[in-house]
Amino acid sequence: MKQRPKNSPLRKSLILITVFGTLGVGMALPVLAQKAGAQVATTEKPARSTTKDGAKETVIVHPGDGVAAIVNDSVISEYDLNQRLALFLATSGSQPPPDKLAQIRLQILKQLETERLQLLEAQKKNVSVSAADVDRAVNNILTENNLKKEQLEEMLTRGGVAMATLRSQIAVGIAWSKTVQDQLGDRINITTEDVDDELKRIAQGAHKPHFLVAQIFLSVDSPEQDDKVRKDAEGLIAQIHQGAPFTAVARQFSQNPTAAQGGDIGIVNEGQLAPELNKALLGLRAGEISAPIRSTGGYYILLLRERQEGVGTKVPDASTFVTNATPPGTLPLSRILLPTGDKPDKALLENAFKAATMLRERLESCEMAEKVPQAVQGAMFMKLGVMKLADLSQQMQDALAKTGPGETTAPFQSPAGVELIVRCDKAPPKIVTFKMPTREQVEQQLFEEQITTLSRQYMRNLRRTANVETKIN
DSSP states (O other): OOOOOOTTTHHHHHHHHTTOOOTTTTOSSEEEEEEETTTOOOOOOOOOOEEEEEEEEOOOOOOOOOOEEEEEEEEEEEEHHHHHHHHHHHHHHOOOOOOHHHHHHHHHHHHHHHHHHHHHHHTTTOOOOOHHHHHHHHHHHHHHEEEEEHHHHHHHTTTTTHHHHHHHHHHHHHHHHHHHHHHHHGGOOOHHHHHHHHHOOOOOHTOEEEEEEEEEEEEEOOOGGGGHHHHHHHHHHHHHHTTHHHHHHHHHHHOSSGGGGEEEEEETTTTTTTTHHHHHHHHHOOOOOOOOOOEEEEEEEEEEEEEOOOOOOOOOGGGSOOOOOOOOEEEEEEEEEOOOOOOOHHHHHHHHHHHHHHHHOOOOOOHHHHHHHHHHHTEEEEEEEEEEESSSSSHHHHHHHHOTTTOOOOOEETEEEEEEEESSSOOOOOEOOOOOOOHHHHHHHHHHHHHHHHEEEEEEEEHHOOOOEEEEO
């Protein structure tokens, strides 16, 4: 098998994963090329629009901006930093206390510094990103999140985030992926024998448990950084426990290319990862995250999305599993209320329904529901206990009739506001058996592993020669 050509499907997929699901990631850069064929623009803030290579660049000027950092003479303003912070808060649903907010702000600044290095390198290599590239990425975001463009714009506006912030972040992500591929892609040479060997290795371990895993990686570039990076990782874990989605935190802070996929690294079998990572993974249940793990290059936070049993494992009939130990005609329930009053205006009611719909998609248990007030301002949680269905309102009965064990009703309006009812009975255990991947999937995995390693090395080299001045504490 020859070296991966620059227009191959794998190269295209590398670029696409950078922009898929970027809701939850912001890069607050005020400049974005608006016409096809434009070079990736600098993030400096001249007082007027400029023209570069025949393509107009729209420049947003914010008088009086302070300087948050300088990266190789390129300024990251406090506006850039505040926009990134606002985008993270708007899309993660996180509402941290002031002391935690200050810590998150510094973490975001570090990530902005890294991304500014990526942007400058892309410019140096004459990498271009067109407005059409960004438009396609935005459309992917809308599709994946079941949103209309107007809804996305409204959500960003509510959070004080300029649409240009999201578009610029996407453009830089695409530019960096193109830069890595253009500069390092020729080093990747996946042969037929490589794929055969990997398939053989996978087949030998097919009887072992497999794990669908996501990760957040924070690099440690020097020994004196170790303690700070570990504390940063602990801070991210605290945000996740308070309700911030793992995917949003990974996209915002993880320093691996997998960040663009919400941290997803795919399926691994027992013993495939480094011993310290494998040990932590074996101690997790589906949906749980690990403590910070020191391994090669820095600290890792692992999320176990799903456990898959080895090939040949017998899957019991779900109908034999007892999901509810309460008397017939009863269910253990919890309630989430988003108060609106009995006569809310149209906009307030629509926003409440949108928030409730997003909550429903994230809720996996009553334990998670109990944490909602920490993440959603004004939300109320009530543990109803075991309730007789006949004692509930007809509206609640109708909503519950459409749910299964452990599920949450669709949002509905009551005189108090918009409500969700969560069933606290346990769903049948989901037992999934491992299936062998195809040759194409294995080739894709090998490609992504190699490009991830090369990208990390590339970034490490850029940091070593960079002149970065952080101006805020």
